[in-house]
Structures are given as structure tokens and as C-alpha cells.
Amino acid sequence: MALYVQKYGGTSVGTADRIKAVAKRVVATREAGDDVCVVVSAMGDSTDDLIDLASQVSKNPPGREMDMLLTAGERISMALLAMAIHELGHVAVSFTGSQAGIITTTEHGRAKITEVRAHRIKEALAEGQIVIVAGFQGVSSETLDVTTLGRGGSDTTAVAIAAALEADRCDIFTDVDGVYTADPRIVPDARLLRRVSYEEMLEMAASGARVLMSRSVEYGRNYGVAIRVASSFTEDPGTLITEADEAMEKAIISGVTHDTSEAKVVVHGVPDRPGVAARLFREVAQRGVNVDMIVQNVSTAGVTDISFTVPRDDIERSREILAPLIIEIAAKGVEFDSGIAKVSLVGAGMKSHPGVAAEMFAALSDAGVNIEMISTSTIRISCIIREADVERAVRAVHAAFPATPEVVDV
């Protein structure tokens, strides 16, 4: 008898009929003889509806009350799922984040799980019950207030519970079939990855693949939880995310990702003396702007240009932060450009295949795409290009690197 954690996202439980369909899937697992702990998100757009209600009564709602409001969403979906499972003749019990022992920090809206005190879940499972836990929410051990984990938090809840229960696998059921070698809307012959390593998945998530949030993958890697991403609408096995193994290493690339949510910032004429870059990025980070790629050229005549990317939503904020800083560090000026895109190539095989970067640059060049910035990790190469070129770039890079048949769907 195995123990599975199954997470169902908002689209998967978007209507009463969808909830009944999910109940059938859960019961099928139980009837196959295995224990199930289910983690659910709020129904469909209900979180957005609640956010809209909040905006009607307050321009700047306090985080504690926002979390109180939003946690109503999973409460509804989890209770309905428990009822639908009862209707199928099985015993199910729903737990809020607090009841499930999801202990978090106190940062409302972006709390981090610090501990899972799973005794109530374990007792219910031991009694043969199907346990349903509210995703996305927890309770602060410091204030005893209800918290939320931020967007994608339900995946993290599921992986954290799987770790605490030492579950055999954490299944993330969603509205896509799994992880693809590229976005199928852009690359029609993109293939479904059957297996991918935590490291590759982390790089893919960080560089634009939206199927899983980095945080849940990190949690899975840290606790060795096998994660499967699959569709809640089909029986397809989807993508398994585990430790890297030989078959995966053989594949040069796992996928091509892209991201059009960032903007480029170039600070011109920065005096080339120690501490200037640190001053710049410490200030930006402390004020909550997430800097992604940073590129600094070799200096000429004692001055250099520093380029970096920030989320587009933070352009105004960045402008406010940088204006006084430019004067303070005696730089020449600053330039913002939101017309960019990032294309990344991710693959554990890169480590043992020198020349991948050169091939990627050649593929882009052959497609007539100009590269503005480059950044690499051991298993990822990212290029900043014009946003208008992004689809052409993704197709060109994807075509240049055929994936290995053992790892991807053929």
C-alpha cells in the first residue's frame, strides 16, 4: 500500500461537475488500495473575485485581512470535494492549513512554510479516511494568524505535506499534460518530457516555464519528494521530476523556455571602483525589486555600463529607486527597455557537452535574432533578445537540439 499526495489546481475544481470528477479520481486511487491526501486550490477564478471585492472596499488592504479573505477560497473547494467523496461512499475529512499543521512565517501574502505538524493528517489517514487539505494557506506560529503562501503556493503545500508524510509521490494535477520541451503554443512539435531532474526543472521554472513554481521544486529536491505533473482531465502519466540519472544526463537539453515578463535596465557610465555595483544592487534588492540577469562589460576609460533585468511590473519602482542612486554614484544615466524577451536553453547534459552555447548562439544568428545580453549557469544558457523575435527564437533553438527519446515522449 502506497501513500500519494494529489494536488488539484483551480481549473481542476472550477465547477461542481469538475469537483465530482476529481472526487472520482481520488476515490479510484483509494479503491486501488492506496492512501490519499489531497491538496486543493480555490475554485477557478474565485481568488480573483475575492481580490476584486477587496479592491472595492480598500485601496491598500492590510495583509492579515487579505489572507483572512483569500483563505475562504480553499475552504469552499475542500469542503465541497469532501462532500463529493462522501457521496461516492468514502469517508473524507477536510482540514484548513492551520488544522493540517502548516506552520509558516508571518509575511502575509508570501509566507514560507517552516514546519508541517502533520499529526492530524496522519491520524485521519490511519483511520482509513481520505484527507483533504487547503492549499496555499498556513498559520503563523508567531501571531497565530492565518497566512497565505502567494501564487503557486498550493503546489508547495502539496510537496511539503508529501515530505512530512514521507509519501511515495506527490502528484500535481493541473490543466496541462506535464512539462514540455518548449511552449506547445509556439513550437507545435514540442514534446512532453517523461522525466526531468529537480535542477533542470528549477532552471526551467526560473526562466519562464509556468507549469510549476520554483519554490515547490526546491522543496521537493531538499526532501527528495518525487513530483509528478499531469493533467487532471486525462489519464496520461505526465512528467516525473526526480533526482538526475544517467538517461537524463545523456540528453543534451531538456527544454527551451521563454519569458516576456521582464524589462532591461542599463545604467550608463558607472565609475569603475569597488563597491559601486554592491551599492546599486543592495538598494534595489532591499526595496523589494527582484533582479534577474546582471551583465557588466569590461570598463573603458574608468567607466562601465551595468545592465540587468527586473520584472516589468517593477519598472516604475525601479525608476524611483535608481534616480537618486545615479546621482549618488555619479553615473551618466539610466535607460529602461520593456521590449525584451528572454530565451533559455536548459539541460543537465550541457555539463558534459561543451559547445552548446555556441550552437545556441548560431541558431539564433541563423534565424536573424540579435542577442543583447547573455547569462549562463552550469545547466542553462539565457539570452536577452527583442520581444518581437521571441517566437522565432524559441523555434530556432528548439529545432537545433533534438531531445533524447528515453527522456521525452516520442
Add this chain to the structure above:
Amino acid sequence: MALYVQKYGGTSVGTADRIKAVAKRVVATREAGDDVCVVVSAMGDSTDDLIDLASQVSKNPPGREMDMLLTAGERISMALLAMAIHELGHVAVSFTGSQAGIITTTEHGRAKITEVRAHRIKEALAEGQIVIVAGFQGVSSETLDVTTLGRGGSDTTAVAIAAALEADRCDIFTDVDGVYTADPRIVPDARLLRRVSYEEMLEMAASGARVLMSRSVEYGRNYGVAIRVASSFTEDPGTLITEADEAMEKAIISGVTHDTSEAKVVVHGVPDRPGVAARLFREVAQRGVNVDMIVQNVSTAGVTDISFTVPRDDIERSREILAPLIIEIAAKGVEFDSGIAKVSLVGAGMKSHPGVAAEMFAALSDAGVNIEMISTSTIRISCIIREADVERAVRAVHAAFPATPEVVDV
């Protein structure tokens, strides 16, 4: 500095605009220098919407999960109200029933408050915060599961909190102006009662006045909480419910109430021997049917008729319970009649005014209304009549008993 508990019902917080209006009222009380603890119901029809969702996934949802589902409603309204108060520059904090220390029995859907552990509320009030508590909900001390108190439960929450905090008054804000001498839709010259005793209010609630549930009035009487019922849409002071005093005693009647939710059951030819009535009513009560009026005629030739009223919704259930009982006790038969209404006259002054009953019967007779059953308490007289006669009966009885000017609005 006084401490007020203010309860706002579903209509009062039915939209974002209504929540902003309530926030202004709460803040006005706070700015007048008093402490406020607010109890809120779920927004407008949201509870019915949740019940509808449940019915779509389950024919017979488990009570625990139903309570988990329904408690999402107040969570939404209370968080929104806290935000709206923040927006007006005051600090507000919302607590679920569990966080507020509302300890209940475990009967899901109709739990009873056993204790209010109000330390979290007290601490927040001591810090100068406006406290908002979810009505209608609590937590079972036995199972640690979330419970609901049943319809009208938010009033009970408010009165229980007022008792625990030793508040100066519990204000129940609703969509009516207060307690009237009769239903103003039937009696256009019905007057608003300025003051009414707990006992009268209890009789009025039990006999059809829908403005307050009996349970909250009983709680108020037991703990000596002054309750005020007023409109959340106006500044009118409404009706104050307190201990009876001399002015109240002077009034012969406080009001005329009516109830069309009951049905009459007549068991014919019951053998007149000890224990038969007990056997009948014990069985009915044990199976959860609430019997209201019971009338037994003097027996003739060793048999008698026993009549009683039950909620109309329980007719089918009563039929099932009574069918075998009729055979067991060797009665002649049973008859059900749902075309009845109950008209009641309530007033503490009755105790010292003999003849009130006779005057009521005369008023009904003059109006051509036939009386089928009669039942009395020390401060109430109830008559069962034809449902078709109910409006005429209420007007006739109301006209026969002018109320005392000190107690009612003139």
C-alpha cells in the same frame, strides 16, 4: 468609555458599498470614544449560494463539511469589513469563531455555545483595535472541528460575546427598524416598540416574530445583556430589550404575532388511559419533530382526541412516525391539516389584567374568525385559526388592544 457589541446581518453587509457604510457606522462609534466589537453575518445571499453548491455535489452532505463550507461566508464579510475600517484610518482585526474563543458543542449545523474564551478579543480591544468576529460559527472543544450555530446564530454570537466582555449593550443591526406591535405589512398602523422585556420578546419570537431568534434573547436574559434591535440603514434607536420594569407592566400587550409555518395534527379516538399521551409525544420528540401547541379534550366514552401542531416541513416525517403508533395505542386515526395559522397576543401586563383572553376571543369572533385550538402562557395567548383568516385576525386583535404610549412609539 463604554464597550458596545454591534452585530450586522447579511443584508447590512450585502455589497461592497454596504460594507463601507457599516465601516462608517463602526468608526463613528469608535470616534465617539467607545470600544467596539463587531459581529458579522455572511454577505447577503452568499450562504444560500454555498448551500446550492453543496447540493450540486452531494444529496446528503456530512455536517462537518457543511459547516466547513458555510463558515467561509463570514470569513469573507469580516475580512472585507476590517479592510474598509482600515481604509477609514482605524485599526481593525478580524477573528474567526475559533480565534474569538467561541466554544461550542459538536452538533454540526446547530451547535450550542458552551463558553466564550474571549482573551484574544480582550487583548485586541485593550490595544485600541476594533475587533470583528465571525458570527454563526464556533469550534467544538471535543473534536476541534469548526461548527455552526444554525440560522440566526450570529445574533447569539453577538449576545454571548457581549456577556463575556460585560459589554454595556449588544446592538443587533438588521434590515428592520426594531420590534413592532404587529407585522407592519399586515397592520399598517403597527407601532415600533421602544422597550420590551426579555420574557415578552421570547414569547413573541416563539410565536412568529422573526426579528430575533429565541436563543439569543434567552442568552441575553440569562446574562443580563441589554439588547437593542435597530436598522443598519437609519439612525433610529430601535427597540431595547431588557428586564421588565413598571412602564412595561402597565402595557397590557406588547404585540400581536402570527405564524403560518405550522400544521395541525389530530389523533382521533385515543383510548383515555395513563401513559398514552406520553408514549405519543416521547416518540415524536425523540425523532426530532418539534411539537408546539398540544390540546386534549375531555374524554367521552373512554376515548379522546389529541391535537397538536408541528412544523409544516415535518408533516411527512410525522406521518411516518405516527402510522405505526396509531395502531400500537389503538387510536381511531390521524388527520393532518396544513391550512392553519397561529395568532398570538403577547404582553407582560396580562398577568394583572384578567379578561384579556376573553377580549381576544371576542375580537376574533367579531371579525368572523373561527378558533380551532387555544393555548396560553402567563404572558401569551395563542389561537389556531384558518390560514386564510390570518391577516384579518391579526388586524382585529391589534385594533382591540391599544398599546401604552411609554413603551411604544407614538
